[in-house]
Amino acid sequence: MLKKFLLIGVLLSLVWPVWPAEAAAVTVLSQAKTSEKVIALTFDDGWDNRTCQAVRQILADHGVLATIFPVGSWAAGNSSVLKDFLADGHELGNHSMTHPKLTMLSLAQQERELREAQAVLERIGGQQATNFMRPPYGAYDKNTLQAAARLGLQPITWSIDSWDWRDIPVEQVVRRTVDAAKPGGVILMHLAGRNTVKALPRIIKGLQDKGYTFVKLSQLFGQAGAPSHVSAGSPVQITYQQEPITLQPGAKLIGGVTYVPCREFLQHFGWRVVWNGTQQAALCQSGSSQLLIHARDENQAPGITGRLIGGKLYVPLRAIAGQLGLQISWDGQARTVNLR
Numbered sequence: 001m002l003k004k005f006l007l008i009g010v011l012l013s014l015v016w017p018v019w020p021a022e023a024a025a026v027t028v029l030s031q032a033k034t035s036e037k038v039i040a041l042t043f044d045d046g047w048d049n050r051t052c053q054a055v056r057q058i059l060a061d062h063g064v065l066a067t068i069f070p071v072g073s074w075a076a077g078n079s080s081v082l083k084d085f086l087a088d089g090h091e092l093g094n095h096s097m098t099h100p101k102l103t104m105l106s107l108a109q110q111e112r113e114l115r116e117a118q119a120v121l122e123r124i125g126g127q128q129a130t131n132f133m134r135p136p137y138g139a140y141d142k143n144t145l146q147a148a149a150r151l152g153l154q155p156i157t158w159s160i161d162s163w164d165w166r167d168i169p170v171e172q173v174v175r176r177t178v179d180a181a182k183p184g185g186v187i188l189m190h191l192a193g194r195n196t197v198k199a200l201p202r203i204i205k206g207l208q209d210k211g212y213t214f215v216k217l218s219q220l221f222g223q224a225g226a227p228s229h230v231s232a233g234s235p236v237q238i239t240y241q242q243e244p245i246t247l248q249p250g251a252k253l254i255g256g257v258t259y260v261p262c263r264e265f266l267q268h269f270g271w272r273v274v275w276n277g278t279q280q281a282a283l284c285q286s287g288s289s290q291l292l293i294h295a296r297d298e299n300q301a302p303g304i305t306g307r308l309i310g311g312k313l314y315v316p317l318r319a320i321a322g323q324l325g326l327q328i329s330w331d332g333q334a335r336t337v338n339l340r
Helices: 002-013 020-024 049-062 072-077 079-087 107-128 142-151 170-179 196-209 217-223 262-268 317-323
Strands: 038-045 067-070 091-094 129-133 185-190 237-240 243-245 252-254 257-261 272-276 281-286 289-294 307-309 312-316 328-331 336-339
Touching: 038 196, 038 217, 049 079, 049 196, 067 072, 067 079, 067 129, 072 079, 072 107, 079 091, 079 107, 091 107, 091 217, 107 129, 107 142, 129 217, 142 317, 170 196, 185 196, 257 262, 257 317, 262 272, 262 281, 262 312, 262 317, 312 317, 317 328
Parallel strands: 038 067, 038 185, 067 091, 091 129, 237 336
Antiparallel strands: 237 243, 252 257, 257 312, 272 281, 281 289, 307 312, 328 336
């Protein structure tokens, strides 16, 4: 028995290898697959409160909802601005904590950037903080996808760059955006872009004249069958190869991310889970495969970051499914997450 716990202690202290399945299980979204004329407006960064409020007013005047990707460090000091957006029905996405080019950072540094930003967004937005993550400059690598998988985040870029940040005529911003529109498109704009305030009303009108309806990302990719956001309190059924998985306690929605109880979920797939209270981590084993799940956000060791809820360890479903090599699809009508 003593040897058993010594072995577990040694394994918990190791620097764990990166699991290739983490990155492989994550798909970077840019456009929804749909024939419906729906399109999403997204706004990055923050920085200028005056232009933020101007953008918010334009959206309100036109009855349009959008997804906002604020930089975490700016969001932390300007929560009132974001709460105004949330009060209007908009939603938040992760755009990192300090807006670095993530590909210049290590895996641990990238994970810290995304984790800290998500914590800020969840404090500000609660259920309106989705699990969408847009890498600054649209730059990502294998480490970005691994970090996203560990945190249960869904990477997304865009299908249309409005160029609202460039020093070009407003007409060019409007024309390139409206002309490039396709069903399921994702438009990139900026809260403090050089041409955003002038171009936005004309972009909205131009797309509406073409028959487009504006939706948030959670609506766009829910319609297209991608796992994203479900409203708080809605029951979520999980199936594996079309057969329901019964978990007691069940899955929980936190900040737009589906969490499952670690032990119960892994045991369903034949894994053994050993909890280490001192390390606040679970060592999970199946044959020669091993997985470490942390309960503390500040723990920088490789592995998956979960959270304790009522004394029980929960883990993001997307992250744990990636470790098991499972693919995820979302049935919006049935509110079911399908694993295969």
